[in-house]
Amino acid sequence: MALLKRNIWLIYYLILATSVLLLVVSSISRWHDMEDTYRMRQTSLIEQWYGNINSLLVQQETIMDVVGRKVAEKADPDAMQKEFDRLEAMNPDLFAGFGLTWPNGEIAGVSSSLKEAMQMRLNLTQLDAARDSFLYSMMQEKMVIGRAYQPTSAGMVVPLRKAIRNDNGDLIAIMSGAFWLDTFRGIFTCDRSLPECADIKIIRSRDHYLLFDSDAGDDPDIYHYPMDERAYQRFLSTLGWGVNDGYQAFSGVPVSYLREAADGTRKMGVAIYDERYEFWLALEVDFSRFIAQVRNNVMVYIASFIVFNICLYLLFRLIYNSEEKRRLELLYQANHDTLTGLPNRNSLQQLYDRWREPPGYPLALQFIDMNNFKGVNDSFGHECGDRVLREIARRIKNNIEERDQVFRLGGDEFVIISRYYSEKATLDDARHLVAAITDTYSVDGRNFMLGASMGIARFPKDGRSLDQLLRSADISMYEAKRQRIPVCFFEDHMQDVYLRNIAIEHLLRTAVVNDEIFMMYQPQVANDGSFTGVECLVRWENEAMGGMVPPDQFIPVAEQAGLMPDIGSFILQRSLSELSELQKNMDLAFSVSINISVRQFLHEGFLPALLLEIKRSGMNHVLIVLEITESIFIEDMQQIIQLISAIHEKGIRISMDDFGTGYSSLSLLHKLPVDELKIDKSFVDHILDDASARQMVQSIIAIGKNQGMTLLAEGVENEQQAQLLRESGCDSFQGYYFSRPLMIDDLKDYLQDKVVS
Secondary structure, X not given: OHHHHHOHHHHHHHHHHHHHHHHHHHHHHHHHHHHHHHHHHHHHHHHHHHHHHHHHHHHHHHHHHHHHHHHHHHOOHHHHHHHHHHHHHOOOOOEEEEEEEOOOOEEEEEOHHHHHHHHOOOEOOOOHHHHHHHHHHHOOOOOEEOOOEEEEOOEEEEEEEEEEEOOOOOEEEEEEEEEEHHHHHHHOOOOOOOOOOOEEEEEEOOOOOEEEEOOOOOOHHHHOOOOOHHHHHHHHHHOOOOOOOOOHHHEOOOEEEEEEOOOOOEEEEEEEEEOOOOEEEEEEEEHHHHHHHHHHHHHHHHHHHHHHHHHHHHXXXXXXXXXXXXXXXXXXXXXXXXXOOOEOHHXXXXXXXXXXOOOOOOEEEEEEEEEOHHHHHHHHOHHHHHHHHHHHHHHHXXXXXXXXXXXXXXXXXXXEEEEOOOHHXXXXXXXXXXXXXXXXXXXXXXXXXXXXXXXXXXXXXXXXXXXXXXXXXXXXXXXXHHHOOOEEEOOHHHHHHHHHHHHHHHHHOOOOOOOOXXXXXXXXXXXXXXXXXXXXXXXXXXXXXXXXXXXXXXXXXXXXXXXXXXXXXXXXXXXXXXXXXXXXXXXXXXXXXXXXOXXXXXXXXXXXHHHHHHHHHOOOHHHEEEEEEHHHXXXXXXXXXXXXXXXXXXXXXXXXXXXXXXXXXXXXXXXXXXXXXXXXHHHHOOOOOOHHHHHHHHHHHHHHHHOOOEEEEEOOOOHHHHHHHHHHOOOEEEOOOOOOOEOHHHHHHHHHHHHHO
């Protein structure tokens, strides 16, 4: 559908093709309809004529048999003439005359109309036109149709001959009757102007003589010779008649056919065979006449088709002009950022392809990311953030060369493509640009500053494709953020970290299935040294990665790749299962602290899944502590508060991990139902030798006490740290001084030693 919207002419061509197809189908359908109509009309006519001729012949055969017997017994020529005249008078326009011939061929008597033949003393056995049918009739019980010939000057006739036999079956005479050939035409009552009524033929099957041909006119020669044998066989083959087939299957059954005549014209016709009187009755029309009729009908379709498509073309041309104008507008929008008016990623790809064409000058791709821009939107609103983005775009355009091009990729990310001359020149320009875009911003009377980090990748040194350059520039930009410097060029060693993270992501996807991830548990103790609970710590061991992979390496990768919901589900299930069984076996109850990642926490259905796992394990809700980090609060604050409150209402405690290192504030802490604050190891490490670290720890403890929370210090590694924390009011501790993280069996031994005994 999108393709059709993008190309209106495709729709036109589809409609055009459809209309052509409809025209062809309609024309073919009309062809078949007309052909069926022709066939039906021809079949109806020929069945009617066949019935008339057959009835006439049967009737004539009966009359001739009765009359022949009667006159043969008298053997009186005058009596014969009188009887024959009376018979002829019944239909003088049809009957040319009657006569009786003795078996030797001599004429015994004739009607008055054939006196000329009587006076000529003709012998039928010696007359070429009559001999064959005369002799043949002597051997037949049925009436025989003879060849058309002209016995007198009166005209052409078609003779009928019937052998007259006595009661013993002996031949005594041949009774003959003749139809006028001209009046014979009257039987075939058909409007010759109709295309389905054209040429009518009667062909005698035993010798292939034409008995009648409507196209012969006044030319008698056509009746003097039989049809060419090959022409007759071609005629039969068009009817589906085989050499060894008889005529019985065709008797009285109309058969349609299409044949090629000797002159090369094609004939469309229908034929029917009379088995008793041994003739074919055929009705044919020139196929060209049929084609002309079809063409006249199809021309109406073609005219309608042409008119329709002209109107359709004009309509689509109008639509196309309108769509083309709209397309150009959309093309601009598709290739430009609507907020800043800068070209976007689509334009970047197109321009890059042109720039890298020969001679392919060295290029510098500069990737800019504004630091802490999210705080502008969160603090002053998106409208203010949009105005700042427009100002950033203006400053970038004003501080780059005219031949350079700037693009906005989205959010607060910008890319600049420029010619690369040297590292020093590019670095100087980049630093100047960063200084310009990090200068003070003033929006609605508010003045604030933003930081910026820039990563630079060089073509072709750091990549040849746009994706390679963007990846290299992105890697170097994050390196600049890590080093807290404004500009950083991409170096190959940065790629190693990137590739390692890719390998971690790839292997991590199957880590759970391959049973590479497992749980360890680090004991937590109160300030009096008593055991209070454990923190569940996930570990990953992979041979391809060289053994144990530190959590601070694979957890961020899992977060970014969206794998933490699945890994988090494993942590919940495995921790609750192992510790629940341990508590039941040792008859102990202690708190279980489980780290929950940001992605897992915000995953849809997290709370129902958590409650289901707790129910399966059988552990009491009040023993479970969920540890969340301050980084969670950079997400939707309202959603976070509602979810934490819902968890807390189920009796599950909440612990704020790594407090003091991130985003939380006192006002936020006041809104949240947090039960415990965990003091980060980075503060505990320097509590003995750094006054500021010691003061920070004491402040955190004071904040927690004021909020009614318990305090837990992690990373305690010696007695001096533990003692100072006790004196400062810390409630519990966790660290190597008390115990390293333990496997489940080692934890059981630990509890047996420290708690049970």
